[in-house]
Amino acid sequence: MTHYATIGVTQGRLGTCAKQLTDYEAQTYLESFPELSQKFGRDNKAAWDQARKHYEETGYLNVHFNAPMKAESKQTTWECKHNTQCKCHGTLWYGTAKRLDDKKDITTFEDFRHFKTVAKDVGDSNWTACSTAVIGTDPHPGKPKTCFCEDKPLYAPNLCADEGEECACSGFVTYGSRLSAAKKVLDFKGHVAAGNFAVSEVKEGSKSITCQADAFGGVDPNPKEKDDEKACFCDNLKRMFSTESIKSMQELWHSK
Numbered sequence: 001m002t003h004y005a006t007i008g009v010t011q012g013r014l015g016t017c018a019k020q021l022t023d024y025e026a027q028t029y030l031e032s033f034p035e036l037s038q039k040f041g042r043d044n045k046a047a048w049d050q051a052r053k054h055y056e057e058t059g060y061l062n063v064h065f066n067a068p069m070k071a072e073s074k075q076t077t078w079e080c081k082h083n084t085q086c087k088c089h090g091t092l093w094y095g096t097a098k099r100l101d102d103k104k105d106i107t108t109f110e111d112f113r114h115f116k117t118v119a120k121d122v123g124d125s126n127w128t129a130c131s132t133a134v135i136g137t138d139p140h141p142g143k144p145k146t147c148f149c150e151d152k153p154l155y156a157p158n159l160c161a162d163e164g165e166e167c168a169c170s171g172f173v174t175y176g177s178r179l180s181a182a183k184k185v186l187d188f189k190g191h192v193a194a195g196n197f198a199v200s201e202v203k204e205g206s207k208s209i210t211c212q213a214d215a216f217g218g219v220d221p222n223p224k225e226k227d228d229e230k231a232c233f234c235d236n237l238k239r240m241f242s243t244e245s246i247k248s249m250q251e252l253w254h255s256k
Helices: 023-032 034-040 045-057 063-076 188-193 243-255
Strands: 077-081 090-096 117-123 145-151 158-162 166-168 172-177 198-201 208-210 230-235
Touching: 023 034, 023 045, 023 063, 023 090, 023 158, 034 045, 034 158, 034 166, 045 063, 158 166, 166 230, 172 188, 188 230, 198 243
Parallel strands: none
Antiparallel strands: 077 145, 090 117, 090 145, 158 230, 166 208, 172 198, 172 230
């Protein structure tokens, strides 16, 4: 089975009824489950292909893995009508506007991808037409068409490990509180806003760091909270910090 990569690659469902994850969905899948990013990596095609395989063989049958993927497509896709201009930043999907079984209008990306589609990476272009001429091929000749735009997700460091686990990462890693005061699992924004946190850079040549104080210079971000559960977040693309800012933070920690 061929997976999505560039224009002309067909999409839909497998014989198992599992949808094929797009690259963006595969990245979300890896970011949602640290145990998978530890095995497969992230931010590259080899990791996405492994994520797709895992979802197709195991994940879609397991509510633990399947639930985040149902929410993801609602947040990152929207319809662009045929022969109109779309302001799409990411991937433009082209396919049938009506279901091929009951002829009803397609209204969701999930239903849209039940049937053959083609895709074009339009990057950060301002406007792109939803048309056969632009896409370059017609997946359903003679049938009404529509497009869905899959916007690129906003980049954010992902939860990569709980305390004591290995965080698979090649960039900067934060170490701090895992839960809010209401005992809910924090996202990255909440993690760094919750209070003190330590940051370290994964050593060159290494692909992981242990999520524990020893790996962060022995720092305990919340020493007064004895029951504070810790977690680590991976800034894989090194966008949130710099080597200089980390050095300053480490010096500040050790001056306390």
